[in-house]
Every structure is written in structure tokens, then in C-alpha cells.
Amino acid sequence: MNQKSHLKCPMDALLHLIMGPWTTYLLWTLSQNGPLRFGVLKRRLPGISSRVLTQRLRMLETAGVIFRDHRATIPPQVTYGLTQRGVELGGVLNDLEVIARRWDMVSETENIPVTQGDTGH
Amino acid sequence: MNQKSHLKCPMDALLHLIMGPWTTYLLWTLSQNGPLRFGVLKRRLPGISSRVLTQRLRMLETAGVIFRDHRATIPPQVTYGLTQRGVELGGVLNDLEVIARRWDMVSETENIPVTQGDTGH
DNA sequence: TAAAGTAGGTACTTTAAAGTAACCAGTAGA
């Protein structure tokens, strides 16, 4: 297997979509502030390059997670925001964050082995 | 920012933990089959190298997501399984997979913009 | 006249991580 495993598995495709640097921050920023223009977004993600920001926005747009609203005015005005899918994804990311925070708080606690049949799957 | 952003943010730490190739397959395999020995695990992930499998197992063990049961017999016998944290994580991964499958099914449907205030955050 | 803001695109460099292959100890079995 290699990085292209997402060509077969929808789960991998989704993880591949959100796993890169900046991506979750980007989604988070959009979910907190609503639709934002390119330049504003760039300023809210201090350190990100135009190149990577553009890549991320294109990926997410292709996946239908964000929308792109382009007005060919001068200067141009391009706004990005979450779609319904983006909101769905945000929900799961929120669950993940709740877990992440909880684990951080109690990182010194025990790790309990789980016997087969208890996993809930 | 760079790959080390997980040093600050628990969310990034968690994503960084599960995002690599093989990791979710590994967790999935353990959740479906219960604790497994190294060699069995390797055979259930066709194509993975010992090197990467070991790395993944170490990462997950350090994070408290799996446990390692080592018996210094000859030949040695090392078993890995999910901890409580592993089960929790499995739950969220399952949610993600449900979404991934649904999106795949309806990939031709509309992507609806969401106005500020509707995001539920 | 020159700078700044708009939303990126392009070329080159760098780096982190994955892949590959060989190797280890110790014993059982042919």
C-alpha cells in the first residue's frame, strides 16, 4: 500500500482530505467565522503560504466541503465558506477535539486492555 | 507552522497520530479481531513493512490507544490490542466512515452553502 | 510615478516520512 490507498477506500479518502497541515485549522476558522475572503483567511492562519492555502481550498472545494464564490470585480473578490458537508465534517472534528482535550487532561491515567467482544463493533 | 503544530494543539496531536498510512486499517483490524500478535497483524495488513508496523504500534502504544503484551518466551510472543482509548477512537473513526460512505454514494448531489450562524458551533 | 491590495500561479529547494533490504538472537524441527 501507499499514499494512494484513498483511491479505493472512502474512509482513507476522507482522512487524506483532512490530515494535512492547516486543513483542520482552516475548517475550524470557517466554522467559527462563517464565509471569509481569501486574504482574510490567510491572515487568520498566520504563517500559511498562498500556495498551500490555495491547494487546501481547492481540495476541500473538490470534495464538496467548502464552496467558492468568485466575483470578477476589480480587485477580485473570492469568498469561501462551509457547505452542508463541511458542517457535517465539522461535527465529527468537534467530537475528535472533545476526546483530544479529555485525553490531554488525564494523560497520566491507566490504559485498560479491552477483551474481544467489548469493542462495540 | 509546520508538522510540529501537534506540540501545541491536542487536536493536531490526535490527527497526527491517526493520519499516516496504515494507522486506521491497523486500528480497524484490532477492533474487528481483538488482540493480535505482531506476525498475524502483519499478515492482515498485506504490504506493510515491519518497520512501519513497528512505528505505528509504538506511536499508538505511547498515545495509550493500544496495549502491548510481551512474553519473553522462545520464540517471543507479543500481542497488541485496543485500550479504552482505542475503543473511544474507534467510535469516532466509525462515525467518519459512515459519513465517508454516504458521501461516496451521493457524490453527485448539491453542495449547499451555509450562512453564518447556521453552523451549530 | 510608484506603491499597495486583490487572488492566486510557477519554479525551485528542502524535508519528513515511507519503502527496501539486510540483519539480529535463540530454539525447534527436518
Place this chain on the structure above:
DNA sequence: TCTACTGGTTACTTTAAAGTACCTACTTTA
């Protein structure tokens, strides 16, 4: 005695992706 199995480790190579820097066109403002 030679092989294979156990669970890895180590060194080297390769590649995908991120970083860096500079470029565009068009207009307004100083």
C-alpha cells in the same frame, strides 16, 4: 547442519509534500 520462525532494528534510498520566493493583471490612492 541448515532452515525457518519469532519480533523486531538498522542503514540506505526514494518520493510526496511543504516551504520559499518571485511573478502576474488591474486599479486605486498617495
